[in-house]
Amino acid sequence: MSDFLPDLTFVTPARGRGPGPFGRAVLVLLWVGMCVLPAVLAVPDLRLATGRTGTPGTLTVLSCADLGHGRYDCKGRFTPDSGGPAVAVDASPDSEAGDVLRARLTPEGDRAAPDGTKGVLAALALPAVGLGGIGFLPYVLLYWAGARRRARRTAVAAGCVITAAGALLTVVGMVAAYS
Structure with missing residues (x-):
């Protein structure tokens, strides 16, 4: 244990059934919804920043x-x-x-709202969080489908790249918004 977390008990997950097909579908839909919603909410600000409205x-x-x-x-x-x-x-x-x-x-x-490059980058900060969040969804889907280890490793590598890109774009957007 740790001196910082004395009351935390670590539990090893038991090998079991898992959520089942319906539960998996619900989890994937919630995951996708949470990652896509920021992009949908950013559309009005993106339209402003790009001069469309x-x-x-x-x-x-x-x-x-x-x-x-x-x-x-x-x-x-x-x-x-x-x-x-x-x-x-x-x-x-x-x-x-x-x-x-x-x-x-x-x-x-x-x-x-700011327009031009600053406005676009600031408006893209929140959708970038969603991009970073959705990066590992392909791995989870491949894992549940029972895909081979090589395919899952490729999905992990792609997930790392997508999540890093989302994190970078989030930071760039935040810097643009506050500068």
């Missing part, structure tokens, strides 16, 4: 209030490139008061 302009962050527990609420002023009137909007919580950046106003008109 929204009004282009400049965002000036006016204030950021600390809500506690590492959460911030930032307010700003969005000035459209078309020369229309400035609009009060919610700014990204990773902003700082005084920031001036290229942004796009959402079609609803209540929020402005």
